[in-house]
Amino acid sequence: MYRYDEFDQQLVNERVAQFRGQVGRRLSGELTEDEFKPLRLMNGVYLQLHAYMLRIAVPYGTLSSKQLRMLAHVGRKYDRGYGHFTTRQNLQFNWPALKDMPDLLAELASVEMHAIQTSGNCIRNVTSDQYAGAAKNEIEDPRIVSEIIRQWSTFHPEFSFLPRKFKIAVSGTPDDRAAIRVHDIGIQIVQNGKGEIGYEIYVGGGLGRTPMIGKKIAGFVPKEDLLAYLEAVMRVYNMYGRRDNIYKARIKILVHEIGVEEMTRQVEAEFAELRKAGALHLPQEEVARIEAYFRPPSHENLPDDSAELNKAVLADRGFANWVKSNVAQHKVPGYAIVNISLKPIGGVPGDCTSDQMDAVADIAEKYSFDELRVTHEQNLTLAHVRKKDLHAVYELLKAHDLATPNIGLITDQIACPGLDYCALANARSIPLAQQISERFADIERQHEIGELKINTSGCINACGHHHVGHIGILGVDKKGVEYYQVTLGGAADEKTAIGDIVGRAFTEDEVVDAIETIVTTYIGVRQNGERFIDTYRRVGIDPFKESLYETH
Amino acid sequence: MKLIRNGTFVEDDFITVGDGDQLPDGAAIVSLERWQAERETLRARNAPIGVRLQSGQEPGAIADDLDRIDLVALEFPVYRNGRAYSYARLLRERYGFKGEVRAVGNVLRDQFQFMIRCGFDALEVTDNITPEIWAENAGSFSLFYQPSADGKETVLSLRQRLAARAQEKATA
Ligand code: HEM
Numbered sequence A: 001m002y003r004y005d006e007f008d009q010q011l012v013n014e015r016v017a018q019f020r021g022q023v024g025r026r027l028s029g030e031l032t033e034d035e036f037k038p039l040r041l042m043n044g045v046y047l048q049l050h051a052y053m054l055r056i057a058v059p060y061g062t063l064s065s066k067q068l069r070m071l072a073h074v075g076r077k078y079d080r081g082y083g084h085f086t087t088r089q090n091l092q093f094n095w096p097a098l099k100d101m102p103d104l105l106a107e108l109a110s111v112e113m114h115a116i117q118t119s120g121n122c123i124r125n126v127t128s129d130q131y132a133g134a135a136k137n138e139i140e141d142p143r144i145v146s147e148i149i150r151q152w153s154t155f156h157p158e159f160s161f162l163p164r165k166f167k168i169a170v171s172g173t174p175d176d177r178a179a180i181r182v183h184d185i186g187i188q189i190v191q192n193g194k195g196e197i198g199y200e201i202y203v204g205g206g207l208g209r210t211p212m213i214g215k216k217i218a219g220f221v222p223k224e225d226l227l228a229y230l231e232a233v234m235r236v237y238n239m240y241g242r243r244d245n246i247y248k249a250r251i252k253i254l255v256h257e258i259g260v261e262e263m264t265r266q267v268e269a270e271f272a273e274l275r276k277a278g279a280l281h282l283p284q285e286e287v288a289r290i291e292a293y294f295r296p297p298s299h300e301n302l303p304d305d306s307a308e309l310n311k312a313v314l315a316d317r318g319f320a321n322w323v324k325s326n327v328a329q330h331k332v333p334g335y336a337i338v339n340i341s342l343k344p345i346g347g348v349p350g351d352c353t354s355d356q357m358d359a360v361a362d363i364a365e366k367y368s369f370d371e372l373r374v375t376h377e378q379n380l381t382l383a384h385v386r387k388k389d390l391h392a393v394y395e396l397l398k399a400h401d402l403a404t405p406n407i408g409l410i411t412d413q414i415a416c417p418g419l420d421y422c423a424l425a426n427a428r429s430i431p432l433a434q435q436i437s438e439r440f441a442d443i444e445r446q447h448e449i450g451e452l453k454i455n456t457s458g459c460i461n462a463c464g465h466h467h468v469g470h471i472g473i474l475g476v477d478k479k480g481v482e483y484y485q486v487t488l489g490g491a492a493d494e495k496t497a498i499g500d501i502v503g504r505a506f507t508e509d510e511v512v513d514a515i516e517t518i519v520t521t522y523i524g525v526r527q528n529g530e531r532f533i534d535t536y537r538r539v540g541i542d543p544f545k546e547s548l549y550e551t552h
Numbered sequence B: 001m002k003l004i005r006n007g008t009f010v011e012d013d014f015i016t017v018g019d020g021d022q023l024p025d026g027a028a029i030v031s032l033e034r035w036q037a038e039r040e041t042l043r044a045r046n047a048p049i050g051v052r053l054q055s056g057q058e059p060g061a062i063a064d065d066l067d068r069i070d071l072v073a074l075e076f077p078v079y080r081n082g083r084a085y086s087y088a089r090l091l092r093e094r095y096g097f098k099g100e101v102r103a104v105g106n107v108l109r110d111q112f113q114f115m116i117r118c119g120f121d122a123l124e125v126t127d128n129i130t131p132e133i134w135a136e137n138a139g140s141f142s143l144f145y146q147p148s149a150d151g152k153e154t155v156l157s158l159r160q161r162l163a164a165r166a167q168e169k170a171t172a
């Protein structure tokens, strides 16, 4: 894992000092809420429906046990004993008091954490693959370039007042777990014919009211030029992105309006200049310095097959289900990747108590080289667990209600905060996700249904990524009544697709039944155990329309 | 309005003139439109001349005249509109402009340091800004990750120097 050096640490400390002064001026009344707003937004402090909310950056989703324990402590001391992991691998506290924020941030700084650029119209926290360093077909650990980007983008003087927020995601494997095609910039690590590593660049993806899939504008940017290339994209966006309408201000609209060829041309022209100037050329020694932090941990030499594991799978049905859905293949023999579900039946997706955080920190310390990951699907990942330890890890997780065997299944949902926290909501999201979770609680049935992602947003801003859910649910408002519009066929992986609207919206009373009908229809037409999304791609929307809207 | 130039509060020696107004004898700042309309006369004038660019008017429009222009004022219509940061860097780094680059419009204290880094050497600020406020905000951060127009040493370069020194010691 990356460790701050004296320079990284000093910058974060200076930021805490600066914000302490700003909060002091707000509390003394020297600053009005209006004047304070741009300042708090530079520090991840939002004003929600009921209170201030603090969003803490988890760079590319990687945490040490020590950092997670600090988050647990902060949750107890300054909040109500829990936090919320977000779709951008961050952590939010919903109830801290403004007066406590400087102390809270100082405590975080002591474990190399901060809330810098988790809000505002700047380059946000870079997100990446939760299986980094453990995935079988990885070309290069995506955290290396993510860390390089984190440093370059931190307090970037030119790009701190962009037309809109800006999100970058990196994937190091051909199968994309970081949803790079729905980001402002998506970076796919690739290898060329000469064995050199470089970057494929997508721009202009995004969700919100105008969902768009990112367009490829470069096939191979060499490593040493990555920052010059990114700076070129950012400069074109900063100069030409629209600023007249916040709904048209994301880079996706610029790319859409000028076209991908023109966008590519402008970026290439700017890139040529920046490259010639040379200041952003990335020296090999610096790449090597950062690479060293992400060297694989010292895995043991183990046989791939574990007798302990095989025995436990036969003996414990619950464990067998958990292994099937929550455990993924590791590149090193004898090791596995463990996903920890933060989606207990009937729970709030992404919520995690301080006690649970402490428990996960202990497990990670003992069984997974002292580190863990946050996923953009709002779960946690232990990236390096010995197969023979899986059952012990399962038992420990189970004791803290963290062993729900539903990763990738119908109850592993993404839901935005919705009407419970957000003034913009048309409809409730969390209670609906909870109802769906209760309806499909039977774990055997979930496994029978197989991989199926349901994403819910309470309004068109799409914080819950409904466009890219295999089933997407969007809260709409019709004359003051909550309705839910359903889409099918969305995906955020390497075959990214925006879902198709299935038909008229459903009332709150109808929507869970509608999901049930969609599932039953799928089971009826699926062939050879294909996934929901593959069935949908094969048969299209018609069978679902028919069963949902046929007149009885 | 107060003017801060290279960190010092100074009297503004330039007069910003409207498009229909008569030019003063001394230093003047005109709009891009006026510059383009009266280019020959303005170039020939015997007093310092500045051009004010609005958001959306790129410095490329005056690139060929920068040899004659003494000052470029870049407008921030609202603090949230950050286009002029790019314009300032282009003026300094691409076009090699050595004259004054002045920030005008909605210039807030929290942006002082970003502006300086992008190559602004003069800022027009509201009257409540004092030398103390300036000092506090212009130096909030003492380290920088990115190369920019101010030529400040980057963290990367500091690291490399440290590493080189460590190596020298090791081999000495
Ligand atoms: C108080 C109201 C809101 C709440 C509670 C809320 C909540 C959230 C949360 C928790 C996330 C994940 C955050 C992260 O870690 O970075 C998010 C992301 C997002 N929000 Fe909101 N949001 C609100 C308002 C808005 C508004 C006004 C817009 C658009 C105009 C918006 C658009 C989005 C988008 C597009 C994403 C990210 C999806 C993506 O591109 O990955 N949100 N929101």
Ligand code: SF4
Residues within 6 Å of the ligand: A416, A417, A418, A419, A422, A423, A424, A425, A426, A429, A457, A458, A459, A460, A461, A462, A463, A464
């Ligand atoms: S999608 Fe809408 S309702 Fe949900 S959090 Fe975002 S803005 Fe609020």
